[in-house]
Amino acid sequence: MQHIQVAVGVIVKDGHVLLAKRPEHLHQGNKWEFPGGKIEAGESLEQAIVRELSEELAIEVSQQHAWFSLDYDYPEKRVSLHMSIVSAFTGEPRGNEGQPVEWVAISELGQFTFPDANQPIIDKLQASDWD
């Protein structure tokens, strides 16, 4: 089975996180996600986060740290998601590829539909203190 390594940017600011809506035609389409994408050969997690968030949101990440990782088996592929907490960036995030983006209160994440692999990320966000 295909196995991909994914850099997932969890951008936290004032008790909110930035979500982007996945285009309908993609894997797990029309669901809300944390911006990010496949880690390319030879790239570190941090480098992948900087590249993906520049491509997808047109921001420049200036502070991040690796948070945790998880593996999940979709019927068609296995993903390893590597989460990085982004705590500082420059620029104003916008959907560079036309995708809607939204700042959502961490307490309200339950109202959004995420890819099936994401539940542990939501649980950990809601269990942490972000002040």
Ligand SMILES: Nc1nc2c([nH]c(=O)n2[C@@H]2O[C@H](COP(=O)(O)OP(=O)(O)OP(=O)(O)O)[C@@H](O)[C@H]2O)c(=O)[nH]1
């Ligand atoms: N970015 C992102 N991907 C996720 C999340 N949760 C999750 O299961 N994934 C899965 O991780 C995989 C990588 O995502 P991607 O499609 O964004 O990869 P990418 O940006 O490099 O795009 P590409 O396919 O055009 O190269 C997808 O199969 C996606 O379903 C999430 O919260 N954020």
Ligand SMILES: [Mg+2]
């Ligand atoms: Mg992506």
